Amino acid sequence: MSSYVFPPAPQAAVPVRGGSQQYAVTRIFCVGRNYAAHAREMGFDPDREPPFYFNKTPIDLVMSGATVPYALGTQDLHHEMELVIAIGKPAFRVSVDDALDGVWGYACGLDMTRRDLQGTAKKMGRPWDFGKDFENAAVMGPLVPASEIGHPAQGRIQLSVNGQIKQDGDIQDMIWSVPEVVSNLSEYYHLQPGDLIYTGTPEGVGAVRPGDVITGRIDGVGEIALTIGQPE
Numbered sequence: 001m002s003s004y005v006f007p008p009a010p011q012a013a014v015p016v017r018g019g020s021q022q023y024a025v026t027r028i029f030c031v032g033r034n035y036a037a038h039a040r041e042m043g044f045d046p047d048r049e050p051p052f053y054f055n056k057t058p059i060d061l062v063m064s065g066a067t068v069p070y071a072l073g074t075q076d077l078h079h080e081m082e083l084v085i086a087i088g089k090p091a092f093r094v095s096v097d098d099a100l101d102g103v104w105g106y107a108c109g110l111d112m113t114r115r116d117l118q119g120t121a122k123k124m125g126r127p128w129d130f131g132k133d134f135e136n137a138a139v140m141g142p143l144v145p146a147s148e149i150g151h152p153a154q155g156r157i158q159l160s161v162n163g164q165i166k167q168d169g170d171i172q173d174m175i176w177s178v179p180e181v182v183s184n185l186s187e188y189y190h191l192q193p194g195d196l197i198y199t200g201t202p203e204g205v206g207a208v209r210p211g212d213v214i215t216g217r218i219d220g221v222g223e224i225a226l227t228i229g230q231p232e
């Protein structure tokens with residue numbers, strides 16, 4: 001048996017609320033522009049586009065409660081408060097009606113974004129990776145199983161910076177609902193346990209600065225917090 005040249009990285013995982021279990025993460029998908037008002041604030045017509053996606057790397061994960069250094073290479077680090085889906089069964093070409101069978105649970109997430117680098121990428125027709133896939137860019141609250149909370153189809157989604165509300169929406173305003181996202185994505189990937197899907201952010205995204213404390217919540221799902229530290 002051959003050995004590894006370097007020890008393998010630790011398994012990326014998200015804690016499950018209220019217990020000692022963790023959910024091992026293999027992939028992170030993110031839906032772009034899934035709330036009409038956010039699409040408009042970013043300068044796009046929300047009515048004409050099928051869903052589109054980008055990915056983050058599991059090494060980007062950081063858990064709620066952490067203090068993270070202000071991100072590298074940006075002057076415009078933004079918060080995006082999102083409902084996150086955790087897949088619990090293989091799902092391939094599933095119908096919208098069957099899609100929720102494949103969902104294990106939910107969490108609050110922050111899709112941290114280097115908006116200036118994303119903006120440059122959009123303008124130049126380049127990939128979004130530098131704007132979206134970076135260290136500490138995938139913030140996760142504890143996962144809660146659908147067996148406990150059901151499949152939330154509505155509920156307030158809010159984010160505050162230093163106690164001041166910046167994002168205040170409702171997950172029922174998603175352009176593509178949870179079952180629609182899972183069904184659509186399952187046309188392009190063999191979804192499997194370990195796949196997380198960030199479902200997009202409501203309007204009110206904005207910049208954070210070192211020292212800022214971000215807090216967020218989704219009715220019936222939970223809460224999330226992140227402190228932005230000095231750059232390192």
Ligand code: MN
Nearest residue numbers: 080111200201
């Ligand atoms: Mn997002």
